[in-house]
Amino acid sequence: MRALQLIAPGKIELRDVDVPTIESDEVLVRVAGAGLCHSDLHMLHAPIDRPPLTLGHETAGWVDTVGGEVDGFAVGDPVLVYLVWACGECRSCLEGRDNSCEVAGGRMSLPPCPGLGPAGGMAEYIAVKARYLEPLGALDPVLAGPLADAALTSHHAIAGAMHRLGPGTTAVVIGLGGLGHTGLQILSAITEATLIGVDLDQAKLDFAAAHGATHTFLSDATTADKILDITSGYGADAVFDFTGIQPTVDLAISCIAPDGCLRFVGLGGGTFQYGALPWATLPWGVDLRKSYAGNRADQRAVIELAAAGKIMLETKQYDLEDGLSAFDDLAAGKLLGRAILVPTI
Ligand SMILES: [Zn+2]
Numbered sequence: 001m002r003a004l005q006l007i008a009p010g011k012i013e014l015r016d017v018d019v020p021t022i023e024s025d026e027v028l029v030r031v032a033g034a035g036l037c038h039s040d041l042h043m044l045h046a047p048i049d050r051p052p053l054t055l056g057h058e059t060a061g062w063v064d065t066v067g068g069e070v071d072g073f074a075v076g077d078p079v080l081v082y083l084v085w086a087c088g089e090c091r092s093c094l095e096g097r098d099n100s101c102e103v104a105g106g107r108m109s110l111p112p113c114p115g116l117g118p119a120g121g122m123a124e125y126i127a128v129k130a131r132y133l134e135p136l137g138a139l140d141p142v143l144a145g146p147l148a149d150a151a152l153t154s155h156h157a158i159a160g161a162m163h164r165l166g167p168g169t170t171a172v173v174i175g176l177g178g179l180g181h182t183g184l185q186i187l188s189a190i191t192e193a194t195l196i197g198v199d200l201d202q203a204k205l206d207f208a209a210a211h212g213a214t215h216t217f218l219s220d221a222t223t224a225d226k227i228l229d230i231t232s233g234y235g236a237d238a239v240f241d242f243t244g245i246q247p248t249v250d251l252a253i254s255c256i257a258p259d260g261c262l263r264f265v266g267l268g269g270g271t272f273q274y275g276a277l278p279w280a281t282l283p284w285g286v287d288l289r290k291s292y293a294g295n296r297a298d299q300r301a302v303i304e305l306a307a308a309g310k311i312m313l314e315t316k317q318y319d320l321e322d323g324l325s326a327f328d329d330l331a332a333g334k335l336l337g338r339a340i341l342v343p344t345i
């Protein structure tokens, strides 16, 4: 089968590889579509030598073959691949914190994720333990892949901030790309907050305005002041930074309100200095989370939101054969929403 593989730092290639064999508790999924994420760009440019790795952690498809011990899935079922391959049995997993699994992950490491360790979905087939599959019902698996990360991860960041997102509150979404344009719609669907969208691209702001943002701003040195003006100087009750570059981190810490939920999701390398002083850096009470992926409840919630038509992921399809140009377009900031690589026969 064809698979888009990372073969050396900075180098990806479409290669012919064997169709995976499955264990008795696994399912062979015929890939319908695999989303392309900024994390794939981070992987591409990481200076790490490793064996060839099939990329892709946003995968949906159809059940092709089921292992002998697998119940509940039949050939042809449309399925989504949950990307947190946690143990399911440790204290964290049992508390619904699969993304912080103590056994498959650890204090400074994460549970395995297809496409970032095990072979991912930018291929014609992927082998997955049946317990990591979610039924998609009537959703089209060609388009559903981004529910596994863009929607899951933004939902998790929002779910942990719901106590600050009641009536009269304000939330800021910084970066309206794959995650942010989804997160904005989730906020619109499940909270009563006034929504502010921030990006460098007017087309992304226009999309946000059409999907729930009350205010949109092109990001520049005046953005924090504009957000403070809207909130009478108090700041936003929740700020979601889906980019994480230095200007967005600076913006996030400059407009968060006292007791606000500050959620850093994007891995753009920005930093800030925290001072344990009464007047420094952050207002009192700010609750900060470095948010990673999501749990199983987040996964099911976003599938339900998509099935109900409450979130609509903006996507652009590329043939898997043309996957390299999708990487180029993402790197160049040319994509509105998410690129999906589709293996066509
Ligand atoms: Zn991702």
Ligand SMILES: [Zn+2]
Binding pocket: 086, 087, 088, 089, 090, 091, 092, 093, 094, 098, 100, 101, 102, 103, 104
């Ligand atoms: Zn666990």
